[in-house]
Amino acid sequence: MAETASNDGGSYTRGALSKRTGCNIETIRYYESIGLLADPPRTRAGHRVYSQDHLRRLTFVRRCRQLGFSLREIRSLLRLIEGGESACAEVHALTLDHVADVQRKIADLRRMERVLSDMAAQCRQDEIPDCPIIDNLFEENPHREL
Amino acid sequence: MAETASNDGGSYTRGALSKRTGCNIETIRYYESIGLLADPPRTRAGHRVYSQDHLRRLTFVRRCRQLGFSLREIRSLLRLIEGGESACAEVHALTLDHVADVQRKIADLRRMERVLSDMAAQCRQDEIPDCPIIDNLFEENPHREL
């Protein structure tokens, strides 16, 4: 049976799929349990046998996760892509939405970074009783921008 | 009894504390359950009565969360701060660690943004069967930088 070998047109065990995709082996089972990955056929003994299609789909899911798409978003993308008509415009729109999300996150983190760096810079690190970092953290609204 | 009023030296209900700190009312109970916020005394009827100290501490926790510290990190900070000796140097170090984390996250998100934007830019949004976004997402290692 196909194991770790590439075996084109082939079949894979869960472990092989995990290695090929870089997806954690337990996560594959998790994705199956939430219906993100189709239940594969089994051997008589109950072992899962994955096809090239499973590999393709899991690769897609994994790639999307790396790009920060949520599982919910990935579900939408898959629905669009598998809806026969290549729903390119909708995929484009979802991608742009996601870019906007990412940009918002970047902006938030930048603000956080600035505040934290300022705090650290004010600290003289000696054992004076009032540390500016600590004082700042105890203030209710120390920085309007957060 | 003190409710929403400022009542210095005072006591607060859970709702009042929630309003003062901006922390969700259920989250306060959650923080108590995980030992992040001390169990307050109760009225005969079992209602929680928070002191100025609780307010101070929850404000601190909330502020740290806004700055992206994890609950675990907040626990460390509180332990340091309450350890009598103002452990300013340690607090400074934890803050710098955290800044580094934040900077890593920013870098990751920037890469994501770039890849996503590139993908979107290549897409002509017509119904041609092969959409560059979709194709890209199906590739196993389309961008070495991710």
Place this chain on the structure above:
DNA sequence: CATCCACCCTGTAGGTCATACAGGATCAAG
């Protein structure tokens, strides 16, 4: 004084996104 509604209480379930482990079966190689 009765009433009313906002608030409080508890316990528990849900949500996201996995990861880990126990206890056992199977498989392939030596």
Place this chain on the structure above:
DNA sequence: CTTGATCCTGTATGACCTACAGGGTGGATG
């Protein structure tokens, strides 16, 4: 045949909350 890797299932854990059901309480109002 034995051994070690891999597979199976079900369940628990982790971070970090949020929400809801089903009930009790408190204080202002009439």
